[in-house]
Amino acid sequence: xxxxxxxxxxxxxxxxxxxxxxxxxxxxxxxxxxxxxxxxxxxxxxxxxxxxxxxxxxxxxxxxxxxxxxxxxxxxxxxxxxxxxxxxxxxxxxxxxxxxxxxxxxxxxxxxxxxxxxxxxxxxxxxxxxxxxxxxxxxxxxxxxxxxxxxxxxxxxxxxxxxxxxxxxxxxxxxxxxxxxxxxxxxxxxxxxxxxxxxxxxxxxxxxxxxxxxxxxxxxxxxxxxxxxxxxxxxxxxxxxxxxxxxxxxxxxxxxxxxxxxxxxxxxxxxxxxxxxxxxxxxxxxxxxxxxxxxxxxxxxxxxxxxxxxxxxxxxxxxxxxxxxxx
Amino acid sequence: xxxxxxxxxxxxxxxxxxxxxxxxxxxxxxxxxxxxxxxxxxxxxxxxxxxxxxxxxxxxxxxxxxxxxxxxxxxxxxxxxxxxxxxxxxxxxxxxxxxxxxxxxxxxxxxxxxxxxxxxxxxxxxxxxxxxxxxxxxxxxxxxxxxxxxxxxxxxxxxxxxxxxxxxxxxxxxxxxxxxxxxxxxxxxxxxxxxxxxxxxxxxxxxxxxxxxxxxxxxxxxxxxxxxxxxxxxxxxxxxxxxxxxxxxxxxxxxxxxxxxxxxxxxxxxxxxxxxxxxxxxxxxxxxxxxxxxxxxxxxxxxxxxxxxxxxxxxxxxxxxxxxxxx
DNA sequence: CTGAAAGCGCTTACAG
DNA sequence: CTGAAAGCGCTTACAG
Numbered sequence: 001x002x003x004x005x006x007x008x009x010x011x012x013x014x015x016x017x018x019x020x021x022x023x024x025x026x027x028x029x030x031x032x033x034x035x036x037x038x039x040x041x042x043x044x045x046x047x048x049x050x051x052x053x054x055x056x057x058x059x060x061x062x063x064x065x066x067x068x069x070x071x072x073x074x075x076x077x078x079x080x081x082x083x084x085x086x087x088x089x090x091x092x093x094x095x096x097x098x099x100x101x102x103x104x105x106x107x108x109x110x111x112x113x114x115x116x117x118x119x120x121x122x123x124x125x126x127x128x129x130x131x132x133x134x135x136x137x138x139x140x141x142x143x144x145x146x147x148x149x150x151x152x153x154x155x156x157x158x159x160x161x162x163x164x165x166x167x168x169x170x171x172x173x174x175x176x177x178x179x180x181x182x183x184x185x186x187x188x189x190x191x192x193x194x195x196x197x198x199x200x201x202x203x204x205x206x207x208x209x210x211x212x213x214x215x216x217x218x219x220x221x222x223x224x225x226x227x228x229x230x231x232x233x234x235x236x237x238x239x240x241x242x243x244x245x246x247x248x249x250x251x252x253x254x255x256x257x258x259x260x261x262x263x264x265x266x267x268x269x270x271x272x273x274x275x276x277x278x279x280x281x282x283x284x285x286x287x288x289x290x291x292x293x294x295x296x297x298x299x300x301x302x303x304x305x306x307x308x309x310x311x312x313x314x315x316x317x318x319x320x321x322x323x324x325x326x327x
Numbered sequence: 328x329x330x331x332x333x334x335x336x337x338x339x340x341x342x343x344x345x346x347x348x349x350x351x352x353x354x355x356x357x358x359x360x361x362x363x364x365x366x367x368x369x370x371x372x373x374x375x376x377x378x379x380x381x382x383x384x385x386x387x388x389x390x391x392x393x394x395x396x397x398x399x400x401x402x403x404x405x406x407x408x409x410x411x412x413x414x415x416x417x418x419x420x421x422x423x424x425x426x427x428x429x430x431x432x433x434x435x436x437x438x439x440x441x442x443x444x445x446x447x448x449x450x451x452x453x454x455x456x457x458x459x460x461x462x463x464x465x466x467x468x469x470x471x472x473x474x475x476x477x478x479x480x481x482x483x484x485x486x487x488x489x490x491x492x493x494x495x496x497x498x499x500x501x502x503x504x505x506x507x508x509x510x511x512x513x514x515x516x517x518x519x520x521x522x523x524x525x526x527x528x529x530x531x532x533x534x535x536x537x538x539x540x541x542x543x544x545x546x547x548x549x550x551x552x553x554x555x556x557x558x559x560x561x562x563x564x565x566x567x568x569x570x571x572x573x574x575x576x577x578x579x580x581x582x583x584x585x586x587x588x589x590x591x592x593x594x595x596x597x598x599x600x601x602x603x604x605x606x607x608x609x610x611x612x613x614x615x616x617x618x619x620x621x622x623x624x625x626x627x628x629x630x631x632x633x634x635x636x637x638x639x640x641x642x643x644x645x646x647x648x649x650x651x652x653x654x
Numbered sequence: 655c656t657g658a659a660a661g662c663g664c665t666t667a668c669a670g
Numbered sequence: 671c672t673g674a675a676a677g678c679g680c681t682t683a684c685a686g
Binding site for chain 4: 001003004005015016019020022023025026047048050051052053054055056
Binding site: 013014015016017020026027028029032051053054055056057 | 655656657658659661662663664
């Protein structure tokens, strides 16, 4: 590997001069500038990032913590984060935490030793204080926790309310909500939206909790549908859960949307590929990712930030799992 | 940040001794061992990875190059690679190359400056010589290129042949193959399998090329189905392409599997969620990822490797897009 | 405008 | 068994 020392020798200057040239910092005469440029070219020199990191105590790397890249909500988010990180010269390292607090801690600690510049958290098993204690620039993505950490998310409460009202408007009279885990604020907000909609409209309802995965949602759906045969509408807290609910509904030979209407949340590509295609609340996933990345990079580069909390609008996409008009 | 120097001071020894203790290399007396251990605990010291990297010229990081994490084939692969990397103490950085040679080069160069320890290539826009010229441990995953680079992939030729034969056995008489890009060996192998099956059985056929994305496959499907109405079977080179084909078939109001039978390739979760559920060749995706990661880590750690080329078996999953018996 | 020197936090021969 | 020193490849005050 060719080092700055080799370049200096070749150009007949000191390493300090080469460094100044590289960083465009401090004076370098036109002549030596040319000599150094030539040497760099001749030797095909590339500065060593690790050495730089050691000095600057920063790595130009960003950590993205997610529960599981295998959950179809996250690839697009990860892609968005990568695209903007890349554009600003940062490399991203993705960590699957599986909702495991210990794993999350281990990851963050390992990243800190690598002088990670900041973290985007699309997971939260720890407390706000824990996160803050790492003394790293932070952004919460699709999550939130207290008001000390900048965050980017959708308008979960209102969107869930709208989704529920759609079900009601289209004639559902006993609606089930398959909600996500209680400690996740996002799931909580959607639950509140559901609850308010259903109570304001005095509609019978039931709420069950499920993990954000397909199988769990399928099982739960089969169970509630068996216990409460009058259920004629389901609002799931994610599209994957809705896909699971769809499987559950079919396994009981019920028809969608005639017997049971179904609405999901997220707007991942899968929602359009299912048959019947899923009515869902589409989050601006890519945009959320880019916003979070920009917000983090601004903090890292100590640039001024206008807003710390972003709440983005969603789009209710009516497809085939809801009726086009009231029955 | 607390450094090895702080620990040394606290324990009243030299940094060399602390380092020896840390790396369990060289002699350290029981007594000083205890003192150092206490100091480390008291100060909550964590060795700095960057400084270590600089000395060792290695980073404990592995690069995973894929076309696009948003393509549902890759998350599971990435997950597998991460799981074993993690277990062996390596961090993985995922790079989306979008099939762009320049982007791929830029990534590899950026990673080299970070002392990346090795690369898993699930993409190949460059030549084998280009890759080798980076002088990095390498594994090709789901791809192959020449015979100089270790690789892990499925039995693409035989699997494609079987898939095509299924179509034939179930009565298709004019079969279209939607193949992937020509420069991708995997797509080529599947194409050869298709071609041999169809020729050996003297079945009419047609081959069209498409990108590995849903929209492209949909468009292509609509076109061939319009130009060749006698098509009654389609073998797609991936599940996503098959999903696109399914959309195309439906948009022409043809029925599956009655008018047209359809078989995909990959066995991603999506294939089971589609309705009708997709008959497909399931690759052992997770296993491929873990194998590739182990193969790379062995090279990095200069351990002996038994085999350089792995060809894994697939499973033909018959579902609803093919008939259960000959029409 | 340029170079010598110290330092980022670690590791490893080499003396003793 | 332990420590002083040099070095990994860079950067930045500080002299001159």
